[in-house]
Amino acid sequence: MSASAAAAATASFPATRRRLDRDDLLMRGGICLLIGWLLITLVLPLWWLLSKSFEDDKGAFVGLANYIHYFSTPALFQSVWNSLLVSIVSTGIVLPLAFTYAYALQRTHMRWKGLFQALALIPILAPSLLPAISFIYLFGNQGFLKGLMFGREIYGFAGIVISQVFYCFPHALMILVAALSMADARLYEAADALGASKMRVFFTVTLPGAKYGVISAGFVIFTLVITDFGIAKVIGGQFNVLATDIYKQVIGQQNFGMGAVVGFVLLIPAVFAFAADRIIQRRQVALLSARSVPLIPKAVPRRDWSLFVFCAIVGGLILGVLLMAIWASLVTRWPYNLALTLKNYAFGDFDSNGWGAYWNSLVLASWTAVIGTAVVFLGAYLLEKTRGFEWGRGIAQLMAMLPMAVPGLVLGLAYIFFFNARGNPLGFIYATMIILVVNSVTHFYTVSHLTATTSLKQLDPEFEAVSASLKASLLRTMARVTVPICLPSILDISIYLFVNAMTTVSAVIFLYSTDTKLAAISIIHMDEAGSTAAAAAMAVTIVATSAAVKITHVLLTRRFDRTTQAWRKR
Amino acid sequence: MPVSHPSTAGAPYLRIERLRKQFGAFAALKDISLEIFPKEFVCFLGPSGCGKTTLLRAIAGLDIQTSGRIFQADKEISNLPASHRDFGIVFQSYALFPNLTVAANVGYGLVSRRLPKVEIATRVTDLLQLVGLPDSGRKYPAQLSGGQQQRVALARALALSPGLLLLDEPLSALDARVRAYLRTEIRRLHERIGVTTIMVTHDQEEALTMADRIVVMNDGIIEQVGSPTEVYRRPASAFVADFVGTTNFLPGVVVGPGVVRFGAIDLACDLDIKPGPGSDVTLAIRPEDVVVRNTAATNPNTFMARVADVEFLGSFCRVGLALNGGDPALLADFSINVVRDLLIEEGKELLIALPPERLRVFPRAPQTP
Numbered sequence: 046m047s048a049s050a051a052a053a054a055t056a057s058f059p060a061t062r063r064r065l066d067r068d069d070l071l072m073r074g075g076i077c078l079l080i081g082w083l084l085i086t087l088v089l090p091l092w093w094l095l096s097k098s099f100e101d102d103k104g105a106f107v108g109l110a111n112y113i114h115y116f117s118t119p120a121l122f123q124s125v126w127n128s129l130l131v132s133i134v135s136t137g138i139v140l141p142l143a144f145t146y147a148y149a150l151q152r153t154h155m156r157w158k159g160l161f162q163a164l165a166l167i168p169i170l171a172p173s174l175l176p177a178i179s180f181i182y183l184f185g186n187q188g189f190l191k192g193l194m195f196g197r198e199i200y201g202f203a204g205i206v207i208s209q210v211f212y213c214f215p216h217a218l219m220i221l222v223a224a225l226s227m228a229d230a231r232l233y234e235a236a237d238a239l240g241a242s243k244m245r246v247f248f249t250v251t252l253p254g255a256k257y258g259v260i261s262a263g264f265v266i267f268t269l270v271i272t273d274f275g276i277a278k279v280i281g282g283q284f285n286v287l288a289t290d291i292y293k294q295v296i297g298q299q300n301f302g303m304g305a306v307v308g309f310v311l312l313i314p315a316v317f318a319f320a321a322d323r324i325i326q327r328r329q330v331a332l333l334s335a336r337s338v339p340l341i342p343k344a345v346p347r348r349d350w351s352l353f354v355f356c357a358i359v360g361g362l363i364l365g366v367l368l369m370a371i372w373a374s375l376v377t378r379w380p381y382n383l384a385l386t387l388k389n390y391a392f393g394d395f396d397s398n399g400w401g402a403y404w405n406s407l408v409l410a411s412w413t414a415v416i417g418t419a420v421v422f423l424g425a426y427l428l429e430k431t432r433g434f435e436w437g438r439g440i441a442q443l444m445a446m447l448p449m450a451v452p453g454l455v456l457g458l459a460y461i462f463f464f465n466a467r468g469n470p471l472g473f474i475y476a477t478m479i480i481l482v483v484n485s486v487t488h489f490y491t492v493s494h495l496t497a498t499t500s501l502k503q504l505d506p507e508f509e510a511v512s513a514s515l516k517a518s519l520l521r522t523m524a525r526v527t528v529p530i531c532l533p534s535i536l537d538i539s540i541y542l543f544v545n546a547m548t549t550v551s552a553v554i555f556l557y558s559t560d561t562k563l564a565a566i567s568i569i570h571m572d573e574a575g576s577t578a579a580a581a582a583m584a585v586t587i588v589a590t591s592a593a594v595k596i597t598h599v600l601l602t603r604r605f606d607r608t609t610q611a612w613r614k615r
Numbered sequence: 616m617p618v619s620h621p622s623t624a625g626a627p628y629l630r631i632e633r634l635r636k637q638f639g640a641f642a643a644l645k646d647i648s649l650e651i652f653p654k655e656f657v658c659f660l661g662p663s664g665c666g667k668t669t670l671l672r673a674i675a676g677l678d679i680q681t682s683g684r685i686f687q688a689d690k691e692i693s694n695l696p697a698s699h700r701d702f703g704i705v706f707q708s709y710a711l712f713p714n715l716t717v718a719a720n721v722g723y724g725l726v727s728r729r730l731p732k733v734e735i736a737t738r739v740t741d742l743l744q745l746v747g748l749p750d751s752g753r754k755y756p757a758q759l760s761g762g763q764q765q766r767v768a769l770a771r772a773l774a775l776s777p778g779l780l781l782l783d784e785p786l787s788a789l790d791a792r793v794r795a796y797l798r799t800e801i802r803r804l805h806e807r808i809g810v811t812t813i814m815v816t817h818d819q820e821e822a823l824t825m826a827d828r829i830v831v832m833n834d835g836i837i838e839q840v841g842s843p844t845e846v847y848r849r850p851a852s853a854f855v856a857d858f859v860g861t862t863n864f865l866p867g868v869v870v871g872p873g874v875v876r877f878g879a880i881d882l883a884c885d886l887d888i889k890p891g892p893g894s895d896v897t898l899a900i901r902p903e904d905v906v907v908r909n910t911a912a913t914n915p916n917t918f919m920a921r922v923a924d925v926e927f928l929g930s931f932c933r934v935g936l937a938l939n940g941g942d943p944a945l946l947a948d949f950s951i952n953v954v955r956d957l958l959i960e961e962g963k964e965l966l967i968a969l970p971p972e973r974l975r976v977f978p979r980a981p982q983t984p
Contacts, residue, residue: 058633063679066696507710510677513697514704515724515775525723526712612714612755 063433068519072431076441079424083444085471086487090459091451097462098305111306121290125310128286131202131277132270132314135209139217139266142210144259146359147221149352152228152251154344156353162222164360167367169215170591172548172565175584176211177279178577179369180204187380200282208276211366213269214359217262224258225251228340257326264322268315272452274551275565279572287311288551291454295461295555305462308455319450367588374582390586395571395579398562403586405557406547406564409481413546414539417486417493422535425497426523430509449491453551460484461555476558484556485546493538500534501527533602540598544591623828626689628653628811629674629779634683636669636835643669644680645835654809656802658822661832662858667815668783670832674813675781676700688778703772703810707784709764711756717743717767718752724775742770745804762793769801773808780805782814786821798824819859823847831855853977856899863905863945865898866979875976878938882916884974895979902933904973905947907957907965916969920945922961925954934959936967 065073101107115121149155150162168176183190184199197203228251236246252259274288281289287307295304377384393399424445428438448456464475474480504527512522528535550565557566564587572580627650636644644666651657659667672678674685676697684693692700711720718739725735743749746766748759756764765785772780785801786794802825805812816822822829823843831838831846831854839851850856853864867875867882869892875882877898884898910917920936923943932954935943947967949959959965 058635058682058684060682061680061684061694063676063696064694064699066698068698069696505706505708505710507706507708508712510675510697511704511706511710511771512723513677514675514700514702514772514777515727516698517723517727521727526714529714612757 068513069432072427072519073434073437075423075427076431076434076437079420079427079441080437080444082420083441083447083487083490086483087444087447087451087456087490090456090463093462093466094305094308094455094459097302098309100302102300102302107302111302115303115306115310120285121307124285124287124290124307127202127284128271128288128311129314131205131209131286132267135206135213135270136263136266138206138210139213140259140263142359143214143217143221143262144255145352146214146356147218147225148251149356150222151225152340152342153349153352154342155349155356161356161360164363165218166215167363167588168212170544170548170595171212171367171370171588172550172568172584173208173212173273173275174279174550174565174568174572174580175370175588176208176366177204177276178373178568178572178581178584179366180208181280181577182369182373182379182581189380198282200280201284204280204282205277205284205286208280209270209273211363212273212276213266214363216269217266220262220265221255221258224255224261228254230338230340233340257328260325261322264318268318268450268452271314272311272454272551274454274554275569278550278569288452288454291458292554295458301462304458308452308458311452312450312455315452316450323446370581370588371585373578374585376578379578389578389582392567392571392579392583395574395576396567398559398567402562402567403564403583405478405561406587407590408478409485409553409561409563410543410546412478412482413485413489414543416482417489417542418535418539420486421490421493421538422497422528422531425494425501426527429498429501430519445494446491448487448489451488453488453549454554456484456488457552457555460552476556476561478561480556481553481561481563484552485549486542488549488552489542489545493541496534496538496541497531500531504530532605536598536602536605540594543594547587547591547594623652623655625652627651628655628688629813630686631670631674632684632686634670634673634685635681636666636673636678637681642835644673644683647683647835647837649830649837649840651811651813653811656805656812656814656825656827658826658829659813659815659832660819660822660826660829660859661817661838663817665832666835667817667830667832671781671783671813671815674779675702675704701777702779702781703775703777704781704783705765705768705772705785707788709756709761709768709788711764711768711771713756715755716752717748717754717756717759720756720767721752721770721774723771728775738774742774743767745773745807746770747800760793761789762797765789765797766800769804773810776810778811780810780812782812784815784817787816787818794821801825823859829859831858833858850899850975853897853899856975856977860901861946862899862901865900865944867896867898867976869894869896873971880916880918880938882969882974883971884976885971897977897979899975899977900945900969900973902946902948904970905936905945906968906970907947907949907959908953910966910968912966914968915971916974917966920965920967922959922963922965925959925961932959936965 098111099106099108101110146161146165150158155161180199181204182188184194184204185191188199232250233246236250241249272288274292277284277286277289278292287310291304291307291311294300294307373379374389375385375387376382377386377388388394392402396402398405424441428442428445431438460480463469464472464480466472474483508522508526509519512519548565550569553563554566554569557563564583568580568583571577571583629651631647631649634644634647635642647666647670659670661667669678673680676692676695676699679694684691686692687701712723715723721742722735722739725738730738739752740749743752746769748763748766748770751759751763751767756767759767769785782801786797789797798821814825826843828840828842829846830840833854839846839855841849841851846855846859850859850862856862857864865877867877870876870881871892873883873885875884875896875898882898918938920938921940922934923937924935926933926935931948931950934947934949936945936947937943938945953959957965
């Protein structure tokens, strides 16, 4: 059709604008609320942080002076290299380990896969401080394996890297297990039929298939390491990294402007890694079509047993680190009196908050789980199901992805600036439990959001169309259909939020008050005060809590499968 | 084939005026106008990407058109959201709520109407009876076969007694046998309740067997609207002739009134277009319309052809015919009887006829199929 004819057509009939029904208005209103929420809890604080980095101590605008000062101070600038080095080395160690482990879990006939999978996930349940404490007990000045260090110090680069490897392992493993779970048996059969060697099949079929998983895992580890604060704090010694610098500038020297500068420096690699990962993931195309034949691994005794030994060693080491912490928490006075005792669990003797910190953590984790799950799932639902309103959805979607790229310390610092700012009507939440909950929900928003989005995308997109034709309101369909179907992932999200709120240190370290001190923070304080055994005891308490919640989750899920999810069975 | 045609006189139930749908620079619907009459069963037929589903979704209000107007039962519904329109819909994916029982699925819309429980239960029982699944109310969708799920979706769509039933490729996810069975089932259901129905399909057989009228679409426009017989017998364009059924296309040149020269042969045709002498045209004839029995050289449009290949297709044979010693240029379907009686086999010379009333003439597009 020619342009003039098209013009004539539009001339005779103006463009149709769909009238909005009640559901449309409800959902658009919801998206605006979501944008408002993310604006207050994420964007504005970051903006305040950015503007602070251009101000001196008295709040006067000084342009790039802070940045110039930062980059011309070798002691500060050294941290950039230290952070990058630690992150790259840790990534380089974790990736091959986690890949081999994931390969053994997904592509072999190895025994005890369930056990190995469970072992590998232990670090997720622990604060990152736990491996650092364990390694101090093992290799520190009084460690009983100190001989293995050949006179070198565990405090510093080596300690950070080895603790990071422990801490990041399960995060990489989960991604790689997912990447290796999908395989088309026909490709392997074709390679076999063409006479390719096992090695060649691995490099031409297996590895390319898991390529995006490997890249993604690499970026995740890199970001985790470079933004982690607890490990470097406990075992870093004199080895300065960006995360500890922020802490020192803000808490130690009360130099907020410089803290903001370091925060922004730390934001750069995290944002870069995040953006690179997003761009690469977008290139990924579905390797599996509906016609794919799932690969069922065959038994190859030699390979299976060597991987069994590998997994036993790795899994054993992970368990060993945990057991070390447990033992350390039970020993009377390391290394002089090894008699077992529970007195290290009498936290009141070591820290003024005592068990109160633990109860605060429970309260925080519970509220984060409840409020976070509600906000995240509703938000994902609105973004997924709203018709039209592209710009609103686009903005909200972008904002929902942003927290992933923001290190906890940076977010925490941004909250100080924003909620503490003079004249902020929300200032009253400063130094309360509310700000901790809001901060934790925001800090862990993206992963939860992606989980919710994935499960919503698996629903038939026509459910809402059918509901509209049946004159059923969206709310009814959501309550009657969407939420029940997504219940397993809703539960996943709440557990994820709970465990993370329980173990996190970085974001909340700037935000607690004496009344709202958290368990993970009291670990740092007790460690700083030299009460390492009590710190270990608190770390173990946190692990026990997370583990209990996780196990309850597994049992609950099984029950759900039997009752509310009965329809899934054929 | 349906015996009684709903009247296409009188006032249309659904009127579509100059509907356009633009996706960026791509026009999915280009000025579509169409009328659908009460109690009609209409099929939108066309290849994927022709705009048939876009049109259906615009009628439903699920994806609103860029411009143009739609009237249903004399009421303009052009800009109404789906929830304010009167239709029931069945999707290819069924879109049954998997966590609800069959009865709850069928009664879903009745509950929103806040009808008393007893009334809902009775209505659900009636609907399940109607689609032939009286005992499946307590089951979950996953426990039913694909065909049964599709019938539940149909019952659910009919629950609110909509004025318009929309079926979006309802049968294409099913295997051949179930599909054939459901075809007659849906058709019978339609005759019983008489709801105006639009079905989208890419399967010409489905359209030919089920529809009162077929709307053949291609590339965002309507190529032809007509009864299955009309569409098959008198395709309005080369596209329709090619898409619906099998057709031989022969390049020709108009040499006189009603005469088209194909190679060295002059063929008499009923020219219903009026291209002047010398214009290039395309002749179309269906393989089953090629006549070989009782042909005499005195009949119109007869010529000699050599059998180049014979493909056995069960009840008939598809024979490739070569002219003047060239490659096969013409396909002809001969019944097994004919093949046996005339001893048709490779290499045999036959006198064939292309009956003038069966020949269609189309203007030759730059790249005719």
